[in-house]
Amino acid sequence: MMQPTLMSYTFDTPPQPVLLDSVSIKPDVILLLDTFFHILIFHGETVAQWRKAGYQEQDGYDNFRELLEAPVGDAQDLLVDRFPIPRYVVCDQGGSQARFLLSKLNPSTTHMSQGMYGTSGGGGAGAAIFTDDVSLQVFMEHLKRLAVGASTT
Structure with missing residues (x-):
C-alpha cells in the first residue's frame, strides 16, 4: 500500500516529516507532498x-x-x-492548485471547528479546510462508541 508523505521545510529546523x-499548514512553512x-510543493501564505x-x-x-531551493531539489530527486x-x-x-494538498489532509481544523468567520477560534492551529467530512479523530470516536455499544447476541 502506498502512503503519502508530507515533509515540512522551515527556517528553524531541517526538513522533517509532519502529519x-x-x-x-502554517504561513511560514513550505510543504513537500x-x-x-x-x-x-506548497508555500505557506507568508512564504508565498x-x-x-x-x-x-x-x-x-x-x-x-x-x-525555497531545498524542497525543489528533493522533489527533483523523487x-x-x-x-x-x-x-x-x-x-x-x-x-487553485492547493486543492491537491487539501484533498489528502485530515480535516482536523474545519470551518465548523474554527468558530465564526473572522474569529480565531482555532488558535493558530493550522489552516481551516472547508469540508463536510469528519476528521479521523471524530471518526475513531464514533467507531469506538459503536463497537462498545454493540451487543453480541
Missing part, C-alpha cells in the same frame, strides 16, 4: 508573499533562497527515480 493533517502520482515580492533575489536573503513520472505541482496557500 498529513491540516495543522501542518509525495503521493506517488503527485509531487507537490515573500517569494512573489522577490526577496530571494535580493542580497542578504540567502537563507530564504536556500529555503521525480528522477519514479516511473510513471508523477505530476509536479508548485502552489501557494489559497491558490
